[in-house]
Amino acid sequence: MKRIIYIPLDHLHRKFGALKGANSQEDVIVLVESARMTTGRNWHKERLFFLISSARHFAQSLEEEGFSVEYIKAATTIDGLKVVEKKYPKLPIVCAEPSSFRQFEALKEYGVSFIENDFFLTPRPLFMDWAKDQKSFLMESFYRKQRVRLGVLMNGKEPEGGSWNFDKENRLPPPKKYEGPPYLEHKRDEIDSAVATELGHKPTTTWATTRKGALAQMKNFFDNHFDEFGPLEDAMTSENWALHHSLLSPYINNGLLHASEVITAAVKAYKTGSVPIESAEGFVRQIIGWREYVNGMYWFLGPDYRENNELGANRPLLPLFSDPTKTSMNCIKQTVSDINERAWVHHIPRLMLLSNLALVTGTNPQEFLDWMREVFIDASEWVMVPNVIGMGVHADGGRMMTKPYAAGGAYISRMSNYCKGCAYNPKLRIGESACPFTTLYWDFLDRHKESFAKNHRMSQLVFGLNRLSDLPELKVRAQEVLKGLEAGKI
Ligand SMILES: Cc1cc2nc3c(=O)[nH]c(=O)nc-3n(C[C@H](O)[C@H](O)[C@H](O)COP(=O)(O)OP(=O)(O)OC[C@H]3O[C@@H](n4cnc5c(N)ncnc54)[C@H](O)[C@@H]3O)c2cc1C
Numbered sequence: 001m002k003r004i005i006y007i008p009l010d011h012l013h014r015k016f017g018a019l020k021g022a023n024s025q026e027d028v029i030v031l032v033e034s035a036r037m038t039t040g041r042n043w044h045k046e047r048l049f050f051l052i053s054s055a056r057h058f059a060q061s062l063e064e065e066g067f068s069v070e071y072i073k074a075a076t077t078i079d080g081l082k083v084v085e086k087k088y089p090k091l092p093i094v095c096a097e098p099s100s101f102r103q104f105e106a107l108k109e110y111g112v113s114f115i116e117n118d119f120f121l122t123p124r125p126l127f128m129d130w131a132k133d134q135k136s137f138l139m140e141s142f143y144r145k146q147r148v149r150l151g152v153l154m155n156g157k158e159p160e161g162g163s164w165n166f167d168k169e170n171r172l173p174p175p176k177k178y179e180g181p182p183y184l185e186h187k188r189d190e191i192d193s194a195v196a197t198e199l200g201h202k203p204t205t206t207w208a209t210t211r212k213g214a215l216a217q218m219k220n221f222f223d224n225h226f227d228e229f230g231p232l233e234d235a236m237t238s239e240n241w242a243l244h245h246s247l248l249s250p251y252i253n254n255g256l257l258h259a260s261e262v263i264t265a266a267v268k269a270y271k272t273g274s275v276p277i278e279s280a281e282g283f284v285r286q287i288i289g290w291r292e293y294v295n296g297m298y299w300f301l302g303p304d305y306r307e308n309n310e311l312g313a314n315r316p317l318l319p320l321f322s323d324p325t326k327t328s329m330n331c332i333k334q335t336v337s338d339i340n341e342r343a344w345v346h347h348i349p350r351l352m353l354l355s356n357l358a359l360v361t362g363t364n365p366q367e368f369l370d371w372m373r374e375v376f377i378d379a380s381e382w383v384m385v386p387n388v389i390g391m392g393v394h395a396d397g398g399r400m401m402t403k404p405y406a407a408g409g410a411y412i413s414r415m416s417n418y419c420k421g422c423a424y425n426p427k428l429r430i431g432e433s434a435c436p437f438t439t440l441y442w443d444f445l446d447r448h449k450e451s452f453a454k455n456h457r458m459s460q461l462v463f464g465l466n467r468l469s470d471l472p473e474l475k476v477r478a479q480e481v482l483k484g485l486e487a488g489k490i
């Protein structure tokens with residue numbers, strides 16, 4: 001044997017990363033299930049089940065291909081590597097660049113050598129080149145460059161459909177009594193059962209744990225959901241938990257699928273003529289735009305970025321985040337119940353419900369970030385840190401997004417059917433039945449009016465505070481709401 005190849009549990013693709021040039025005669029493959037990863041935090045069991053079972057299936061597929069595979073359980077990744085080094089002394093250890101600062105440092109210190117991380121479509125140095133010249137890091141300008149560079153949905157130099165962005169068409173509320181096509185279910189096998197037993201968990205059938213299952217999920221999306229993806233992208237309804245979202249993030253993030261495979265399939269489906277441009281463009285923007293931008297920003301902003309708390313938000317995490325019975329807010333109750341069930345909700349509940357609530361209640365960004373990291377099936381450091389600290393709770397003072405994503409009940413009422421079954425009224429900002437989002441939205445603007453008045457995208461909203469004749473009562477109600485939320489009684 002000539003090399004030890006270490007495969008982190010988010011590099012599970014045979015054709016990318018360190019496995020790209022691997023050879024079963026010369027390379028020993030190592031995967032490590034570290035205790036830090038499994039028991040180190042209050043991880044959602046569905047998430048652990050997905051990550052561990054995917055890794056074990058992947059290890060099995062490499063063995064079937066003829067590789068010597070060492071699948072190690074150890075306290076830490078480095079402890080796992082030490083075990084393998086004893087068995088194969090003096091072999092160099094190779095890995096594709098890991099996806100977090102922390103793992104990068106630990107492996108570097110141990111003497112692992114790296115090959116370029118190609119699990120994204122944008123090499124890290126290329127993103128740095130773009131970011132270093134930007135005054136404000138507008139995703140849209142990065143995205144347009146990506147479309148041209150990667151030649152996706154382009155007609156020569158012009159964007160397909162005559163426009164770069166069809167966002168305006170992609171903001172429909174949910175249709176009444178909405179029933180979409182049934183969601184794909186994934187059968188469980190022996191490996192799944194063993195992992196489930198070890199974890200003491202009864203997994204859903206929502207998430208595949210094999211490459212084959214991930215490919216089936218991708219096919220299901222393009223066959224049954226892609227054409228309607230765009231217009232209903234931002235809608236939320238208690239009648240359908242995912243609408244037409246692809247449910248592909250866990251697989252793209254752990255390597256069972258590569259972003260290039262998803263984009264190739266999207267362009268192919270669009271070329272059949274049955275998918276409207278607003279859906280095709282909307283989806284492509286998520287993959288070659290948002291996903292790449294967020295990863296690039298993680299590396300650009302550096303390891304200390306996660307500690308930002310520019311709004312001085314220090315409220316401890318509210319009890320409703322871990323226990324949906326601790327709130328009567330229907331939108332939050334539904335969202336947290338959905339997370340408890342399958343470790344996933346789409347981007348609007350993540351942004352406009354969960355993060356919005358953390359933002360307007362002044363919840364400590366790091367406590368909220370830790371909770372989000374623990375409960376989502378697709379969470380990793382590189383993706384959660386910019387999405388939460390920069391986009392979700394504006395804790396970076398506007399470095400990433402020019403304006404906080406704060407909203408009152410009117411937005412949630414327009415984009416969902418949650419308010420109909422709620423104890424509160426989205427139109428009211430004072431009184432016992434006032435929607436907590438509406439009250440706290442104005443209270444939030446008032447608390448930060450001095451700094452927001454200097455932001456040209458916020459100054460009009462801050463100016464709107466002058467029109468609130470009931471601001472003194474609203475401030476009193478906001479304190480009641482905050483106390484009630486802390487006590488789990490709102
Ligand atoms: C506060 C917050 C936290 C988030 N945390 C995560 C996370 O931990 N992991 C994660 O993968 N996504 C995260 N996202 C992005 C997005 O919510 C999820 O990627 C998406 O909901 C996954 O479901 P899907 O595959 O059906 O996505 P679709 O709606 O079908 O979108 C297609 C793909 O686009 C990519 N994508 C879209 N938006 C983003 C984004 N902002 N960042 C990265 N990728 C994106 C994902 O790979 C996704 O699979 C977060 C967004 C917000 C606002």
Ligand code: SF4
Pocket residue numbers: 328329330331332408409412413418419420422423424425426435436437438
């Ligand atoms: S009224 Fe307010 S709390 Fe209730 S569901 Fe609507 S937005 Fe959520």
